[in-house]
Amino acid sequence: MFAAALRRASSLSLRTQSLCANPQIQSHRLFARPVAARMSSEERAAQAAAAQADDDAPTIFDKIIAKQIKSDIIYEDDQCLALRDIQPQARARARMAAPVHFLVIPKHRDGLTRLSRAEERHKALLGHLLFVAQLVAKQEGLQPGFRVVINDGPQGCQSVYHLHLHIMGGRQLSWPPG
Known part of the structure; x- marks a missing residue:
């Protein structure tokens, strides 16, 4: 049978x-149907960001680091800072949204616009970013667990070309994510 x-x-x-x-x-x-019609708004934004990506142009994160744009910073040291995502619900479908969503970003890009561009010299910084992610996750009460996401490039729906980690938690997350 x-x-x-x-x-x-x-x-x-x-x-x-x-x-x-x-x-x-x-x-x-x-x-x-054209491919663009089948794309989500997040995918279209990522495609547009990739087309306009400029390794030298200041990103929104550079402006936040320089205090030109106000943000809810929840952690800062000499290498990175963590801030609450300003639009966590808009960045994820409702079934995938998390009550807690913050970002960890390096203060100096140093060519690290996306994870796939990481070089040997970035190893210590990448480790520090992950360490800070778990430190702030504990601070935010995410001891039962959380998710760390790094979007890379247009197919990874990266919308800002300044490496950043998304940390999400505060409820049971499902798999696969999307």
């Missing part, structure tokens, strides 16, 4: 794949 169900599912999967590869079927409105 199980083998028959498995054969039916496999057959259905093969038929679906051949339909998707068929040019006549692809012209159907479901397949013909």
Whole structure:
């Protein structure tokens, strides 16, 4: 019985794949929708940020560090600072939003606009950022657990090209995240 169900599912999967590869079927409105129309607002923002990314231009985080933009800073030392995310609900679907959401950012980018650009010289800073993440998570009452997320590049929905860690918790988080 199980083998028959498995054969039916496999057959259905093969038929679906051949339909998707068929040019006549692809012209159907479901397949013909432009990629941009299928993107979420977060994905569109990440694509726009990637297109405008400039390693030398000041980011919103640089302006927060320079105290040009007011922010709710919850931790600061000589290497980094932690601040509450100004729009945690807007950055995540309601089922994925967390009651506690803060960011940890390095004070000096030093070429570290995204994690995939990390070099040997960044190892100590990266370790410090993670240490501060857990320190502030404890301060915020997240001892039962929390999630650390680093978005990298357009497909990772990175919206600010200044490395930053998202720390989220305060409720049971689900998996997969998105």
